[in-house]
Amino acid sequence: MQRRLFMKQASALAVGAPIALAATKSYSADKKYSIALIPGLTTDAFYITMRKGAEAAAKAVGAQIVFQGAPDFNPVTQVPVLDAVIAKKPDAILIAPTDVNQLIQPLKKAADAGIPVITVDTFIGTGKYQTGSGDADFPLAYVASDNVLGGAIAARALAKAVGEKGKVYVSNVKPGISTTDQRELGFKEEMKKFPNITVLETQFNDDDANKAASQLQAVYARNSDLDGVFGANLFSALGAANGVQQAGQSGKIKVVAFDAPTSIVDNLKSGLVDLAIAQHPAEIGYFGVISAYAHLTGNSIPTTIGTGFTVIDKSNVADPAVAKFIYSD
Ligand code: T6T
Numbered sequence: 001m002q003r004r005l006f007m008k009q010a011s012a013l014a015v016g017a018p019i020a021l022a023a024t025k026s027y028s029a030d031k032k033y034s035i036a037l038i039p040g041l042t043t044d045a046f047y048i049t050m051r052k053g054a055e056a057a058a059k060a061v062g063a064q065i066v067f068q069g070a071p072d073f074n075p076v077t078q079v080p081v082l083d084a085v086i087a088k089k090p091d092a093i094l095i096a097p098t099d100v101n102q103l104i105q106p107l108k109k110a111a112d113a114g115i116p117v118i119t120v121d122t123f124i125g126t127g128k129y130q131t132g133s134g135d136a137d138f139p140l141a142y143v144a145s146d147n148v149l150g151g152a153i154a155a156r157a158l159a160k161a162v163g164e165k166g167k168v169y170v171s172n173v174k175p176g177i178s179t180t181d182q183r184e185l186g187f188k189e190e191m192k193k194f195p196n197i198t199v200l201e202t203q204f205n206d207d208d209a210n211k212a213a214s215q216l217q218a219v220y221a222r223n224s225d226l227d228g229v230f231g232a233n234l235f236s237a238l239g240a241a242n243g244v245q246q247a248g249q250s251g252k253i254k255v256v257a258f259d260a261p262t263s264i265v266d267n268l269k270s271g272l273v274d275l276a277i278a279q280h281p282a283e284i285g286y287f288g289v290i291s292a293y294a295h296l297t298g299n300s301i302p303t304t305i306g307t308g309f310t311v312i313d314k315s316n317v318a319d320p321a322v323a324k325f326i327y328s329d
Pocket of ligand 1: 044235
């Protein structure tokens with residue numbers, strides 16, 4: 001049984017230079033801190049799993065998590081949620097911003113109100129915080145997967161699956177999301193090492209799996225020699241895989257998936273999906289809360305915390321050490 005674990009967490013735990021930051025509020029060991037967690041959207045297994053990790057950390061330090069989000073991955077619906085959270089004056093805000101630019105000013109309001117902000121999963125601006133430059137460096141820390149690396153892992157896996165030649169494309173959400181932009185970037189950079197693979201134009205699905213499925217069929221209709229697709233997040237991958245199945249091309253058009261919802265198990269076993277790159281969302285939630293707590297209790301924290309991946313395929317999906325990284329529903 002082949003087991004491939006990509007664990008970067010310990011080595012990447014303090015990538016950013018630790019900066020001494022004075023906690024904005026007085027603290028006491030007995031205080032029960034209220035930490036808000038605003039996901040990209042509430043119904044996504046990725047954020048549901050992140051919440052579990054956040055709750056586990058909150059329990060360990062005696063804090064309270066307020067989980068509040070929007071029904072879709074969209075700044076237009078996320079900003080009012082953020083405003084409502086700011087009005088409740090939590091001790092800290094953890095947020096997965098749904099756009100690199102559109103969340104800067106809304107989050108600045110939280111920082112100006114003295115509420116520490118930590119971004120989880122996604123970032124605003126360049127993602128380089130506490131640098132003293134730019135308008136988006138005010139969050140204290142960024143806790144996330146290395147998404148460029150994730151895209152490169154996907155490219156290598158897809159290149160191998162298609163025999164290092166042919167036509168592939170990226171099924172992605174929409175431009176302006178730090179995570180999925182970086183995955184596409186990492187994927188395309190790595191694909192340059194495979195000159196016999198043509199990367200077709202990216203298809204953007206607005207986080208809608210049905211749209212991703214239709215797009216797969218449309219790309220296949222235009223390219224009957226399509227060899228593979230990289231689904232750059234949960235809904236992109238799920239939709240692309242469904243599209244492959246609906247087109248009767250299961251196992252012929254190769255699918256590499258980012259994220260690992262429960263449905264991935266059957267899709268890997270049946271051969272519809274070749275490989276899934278599971279992030280560690282529980283770890284992101286856990287270290288997000290621990291970072292907030294550390295800051296609130298007067299400790300300095302690293303500006304960047306990198307979490308790991310587990311690469312799952314048919315050969316290791318039944319291994320409990322691997323299967324534990326399948327997301328919660
Ligand atoms: O891939 C995750 C997350 O990392 C990304 O920022 C948005 O999509 C997901 O939540 C999966 O749906």
